[in-house]
Amino acid sequence: MRSWSRWQAHGNVYLVTEDRLDADAARTRVGDADGILEVTARGADWLELTIWNPDGSRAGMSGNGTRIAACWLAAQTGANAVIVRVGEREVVSRLRSDGLVEQELGPVEVGEPELIDGVRFIPVELGNPHAVVEGDPALLDRVGPLLETHPRFPERTNVQVARRLDARTIEARVWERGVGETDASGSSAIAIVAALGGGEATVRFPGGELEVRVEGSRARLTGRAEQLDDAS
Numbered sequence: 001m002r003s004w005s006r007w008q009a010h011g012n013v014y015l016v017t018e019d020r021l022d023a024d025a026a027r028t029r030v031g032d033a034d035g036i037l038e039v040t041a042r043g044a045d046w047l048e049l050t051i052w053n054p055d056g057s058r059a060g061m062s063g064n065g066t067r068i069a070a071c072w073l074a075a076q077t078g079a080n081a082v083i084v085r086v087g088e089r090e091v092v093s094r095l096r097s098d099g100l101v102e103q104e105l106g107p108v109e110v111g112e113p114e115l116i117d118g119v120r121f122i123p124v125e126l127g128n129p130h131a132v133v134e135g136d137p138a139l140l141d142r143v144g145p146l147l148e149t150h151p152r153f154p155e156r157t158n159v160q161v162a163r164r165l166d167a168r169t170i171e172a173r174v175w176e177r178g179v180g181e182t183d184a185s186g187s188s189a190i191a192i193v194a195a196l197g198g199g200e201a202t203v204r205f206p207g208g209e210l211e212v213r214v215e216g217s218r219a220r221l222t223g224r225a226e227q228l229d230d231a232s
Contacts, residue, residue, distance in 0.1 A: 002018045002162050003017070003230060004170045005229070006228040006229050007068040008225070009067055009223060010064060010207040010208035010209075011183025011184045011205070011208060012034050012064040012068075012185065012207065013228070014064075015031075015033050015037065016036075016037045016069065020038070026054075027054065033049065033054070034054070034176070034216070035051060035059065035065065037049055037050075038051075038068050042073060044077045044079060045077065045081060046082065046084075046085070047085070048086075049065075051086060053178030053179055054176070057156075057177070060128035062186060063105060063185065063187040063210075064184060064185060066086065066091040066103065067101050067224075068222075070082035071101065072227075079095075080095050082095075087127065089105075091103055101225060103186070104168050104218070105127075105186075105221055107218065108191070109152065110124050117193075119133060119146065120133065121133045121159075128187060130160060131147045132160045133160065133161060133162070134196065136161070136163060137171055138151050140174075144175025144181065147159045161173055169200055169204060170201050170204065181199040183208075184206070184210065186221050188203075188219060190221055193213075193214045193219075199214065208223075210223045211223070
């Protein structure tokens with residue numbers, strides 16, 4: 001067995017390993033973490049990643065997870081920029097001297113508003129599906145599980161409830177598919193800003209704040225990641 005380590009990004013906790021996993025192994029090993037980042041291949045400044053949810057399903061993308069993976073590799077090789085590949089998507093992460101990491105997450109697709117059981121939401125695709133509800137974040141307890149498992153989303157969806165506090169600040173909570181509520185989510189932060197009109201904004205989650213810029217179909221995310229301990 002290779003080494004495991006435990007990392008967090010704005011309250012999102014992931015285990016990082018180069019061990020080969022399947023759904024059963026992921027469910028057994030994840031513990032109280034929000035998921036597992038399985039590094040399947042790597043070089044000095046790039047890596048390929050499989051992201052496992054606690055229920056053994058795979059996540060197509062994670063802003064916080066890919067940032068953790070980039071910092072994990074940089075800690076070993078000294079790279080200042082890391083390309084993280086998840087499936088067909090590449091995330092470019094640049095490590096700044098102030099400890100923040102800037103990420104280019106690629107294209108964002110925003111759909112037309114839809115209505116399910118009286119809940120209005122905006123679908124967003126970012127390598128994984130999102131359903132953004134504009135309103136009081138306290139609504140998440142009801143609309144999160146409702147939308148995640150609705151037949152409209154055969155592979156389930158991530159759900160966000162968000163509201164603007166001012167022109168540059170958004171308050172939000174997130175319900176991740178296969179996980180439930182988490183303290184923060186990088187891809188969710190991008191989905192929220194894209195759904196609410198794009199531009200630049202600070203998205204304030206219970207786990208902390210993420211800086212987002214969405215210009216057209218392109219997205220940039222800025223945040224932190226840190227190692228908590230070895231988890232072997």
